[in-house]
Amino acid sequence: MEKKGLLIVISGFSGAGKGTIVKKLVERYGYSLSVSCTTRAPRPGEVDGREYHFKTVEEFENLIDYNGFIEYAQYVEHYYGTPRAFVEQEMAKGHNVILEIEVQGAMNIKNQYPEAPLLFVSAPSAEVLQERLRGRGSEDEATVKKRMQRAIVESESMDVYDYIVINDDLEECVEQVHSIIEAEASKTCHCAGFIEEIKKELKEIGKE
Secondary structure (H helix, E strand, O other): OOOOOOEEEEEEOOOOOHHHHHHHHHHHHOOEEOOOEEOOOOOOOOOEOOOEEEOOHHHHHHHHHOOOEEEEEEEOOEEEEEEHHHHHHHHHOOOOEEEEOOHHHHHHHHHHOOOOOEEEEEOOOHHHHHHHHHHOOOOOHHHHHHHHHHHHHHHOOHHHOOEEEEOOOHHHHHHHHHHHHHHHHOOHHHOHHHHHHHHHHHHHHHHO
């Protein structure tokens, strides 16, 4: 009997490397990655269905009315949301689904899916985090400071997460996250259907 898939929430500071970790997990181990919906316009190079599902405001609000999102929020006049149908369909197929999501969204997910493990990715230190943000070369100093201020706020929620993953060595970090997911997926609470099925089969064999 196929086990139901697991929903995994991955958050982290901007610059900690969570996006790279998620990308490698999907490529290496075939996890399903939930693509968010947004009402903002596509940026150059972005493809509908890859970076985001791009929706009109009317389409997005219709999905809200029909409970189409696990969670959603509005930032700078644009909506962002996690589509419910994809997540639940993939989990029903037995696929483990990763959500790369902000702290606020993670708390909303945990309320609806209490069994979902929450992982928070951090750099080894605040100094390293700041160096990585500056090393991107795509953000000015004012933006770096803004992201560091945001990290201060996000750090207040770190103790709510089930796992803290320190991204010191990328390859080691990817393997650590994969091991955590594998262990979580094997917990009895995620294997109830299999447990009942094997009990039934053993009893049938015992009657022979």
